[in-house]
Amino acid sequence: MAYDPLLELKAVTKTFGNGGLGLVDINLDIAQGEFLSLLGPSGCGKTTTLRVIAGFEAPTSGSVLLGGRDIGHLRPYDRPVNTVFQDYAIFPHMNVSENVGFGLSLRKIPVAEQRKRILNALELVGLADKAQSRVQALSGGQRQRVALARAIVCEPKVLLLDEPLSALDAYLREQMQVELKSLQARLGTTFVLVTHDQTEALSISDRIVVMNKARIEQVASPAELYDCPATKFVASFIGTMNLLPATVLGRAGDRVMFDAGVPVSLALEATAAVPEQAAVTIGIRPEDFQLESESVTESRPLKITSIVFHGRSLRVHGALSSGQEIVLDVPRQSERMSLAAGEFAHVRLRPGAVCSILSA
Ligand SMILES: Nc1ncnc2c1ncn2[C@@H]1O[C@H](COP(=O)(O)OP(=O)(O)OP(=O)(O)O)[C@@H](O)[C@H]1O
Numbered sequence: 001m002a003y004d005p006l007l008e009l010k011a012v013t014k015t016f017g018n019g020g021l022g023l024v025d026i027n028l029d030i031a032q033g034e035f036l037s038l039l040g041p042s043g044c045g046k047t048t049t050l051r052v053i054a055g056f057e058a059p060t061s062g063s064v065l066l067g068g069r070d071i072g073h074l075r076p077y078d079r080p081v082n083t084v085f086q087d088y089a090i091f092p093h094m095n096v097s098e099n100v101g102f103g104l105s106l107r108k109i110p111v112a113e114q115r116k117r118i119l120n121a122l123e124l125v126g127l128a129d130k131a132q133s134r135v136q137a138l139s140g141g142q143r144q145r146v147a148l149a150r151a152i153v154c155e156p157k158v159l160l161l162d163e164p165l166s167a168l169d170a171y172l173r174e175q176m177q178v179e180l181k182s183l184q185a186r187l188g189t190t191f192v193l194v195t196h197d198q199t200e201a202l203s204i205s206d207r208i209v210v211m212n213k214a215r216i217e218q219v220a221s222p223a224e225l226y227d228c229p230a231t232k233f234v235a236s237f238i239g240t241m242n243l244l245p246a247t248v249l250g251r252a253g254d255r256v257m258f259d260a261g262v263p264v265s266l267a268l269e270a271t272a273a274v275p276e277q278a279a280v281t282i283g284i285r286p287e288d289f290q291l292e293s294e295s296v297t298e299s300r301p302l303k304i305t306s307i308v309f310h311g312r313s314l315r316v317h318g319a320l321s322s323g324q325e326i327v328l329d330v331p332r333q334s335e336r337m338s339l340a341a342g343e344f345a346h347v348r349l350r351p352g353a354v355c356s357i358l359s360a
Pocket residue numbers: 016017018020021022040041042043044045046047048049196
């Protein structure tokens with residue numbers, strides 16, 4: 001079956017009047033019903049991408065297509081796209097219903113139809129009982145939901161969300177993430193969410209676009225990004241990653257052996273692009289190391305420098321004999337090993353660990 005993207009960005013570049021680079025050669029396909037997140041550090045171009053899709057910003061070159069049609073000539077309000085801004089932009093002088101119905105009255109939808117759709121949208125976000133409330137009387141999370149209801153009531157094909165949860169406290173934020181995800185599943189609408197919170201992106205998205213300095217670094221599913229980051233930037237931006245310089249030791253069957261301070265063996269396929277004897281960087285997650293109380297095959301001594309309590313696990317910082325520092329997560333059960341800073345333990349790669357070879 002042919003893949004028909006709903007939204008396409010083709011070679012989109014945005015240069016601002018002051019010469020600032022907003023976006024450089026952005027190519028992106030977004031599927032109907034997909035939950036896509038744009039993730040990256042401050043200033044990497046996330047909001048600019050949303051603004052180009054929404055029509056608030058014209059690309060300097062390149063095009064935006066919806067359902068195969070160039071929508072570059074359409075003004076923001078003529079695009080079947082709605083945006084939830086970071087600050088909600090709720091109107092304080094209107095009550096909840098009036099806020100939600102704002103876009104419908106702009107579009108001159110008959111009043112009876114407006115009422116039906118407003119109530120429906122408020123029910124979807126769990127605020128039907130607040131229809132007549134003043135917005136000042138709502139909590140942060142409830143205001144957020146008013147902003148969402150106002151965006152979905154116009155039944156957009158694409159909903160753009162710019163850091164919609166960043167003002168909420170950790171607990172409410174997690175709750176809203178779950179609500180957002182289930183709302184999206186119920187509506188079947190395409191969501192494009194901007195966030196600089198990697199945990200949020202990992203838990204909520206079908207695919208994540210990692211951006212850096214106005215460019216896309218990698219587009220992949222959360223698991224793929226976590227297990228197989230393409231670049232050092234992605235590796236260090238998504239979760240914690242040890243970036244270890246390594247040399248190729250040789251090949252054994254379908255595997256390549258590396259010395260990364262600890263022995264690492266990777267399936268040939270994963271290293272197809274690695275020339276023999278080359279120096280490479282191998283990415284190893286903290287949970288992919290394992291501590292042993294005594295020396296075993298493929299273990300290396302580790303001098304423990306600090307131990308941080310993380311609840312279910314302990315985060316251990318240590319140094320290999322090469323001086324290379326590493327970070328590893330040890331399950332609480334291993335506490336009986338009596339770990340302490342200044343002591344030596346033995347570290348090895350967890351059998352079945354997924355390691356990645358990283359480019360610049
Ligand atoms: N109107 C503008 N004029 C000039 N430069 C701009 C304008 N808007 C954005 N930029 C620049 O474009 C780059 C990308 O900005 P953008 O707002 O897209 O970043 P962002 O990824 O949303 O960051 P944040 O996480 O801080 O919101 C930045 O370097 C920014 O300074």
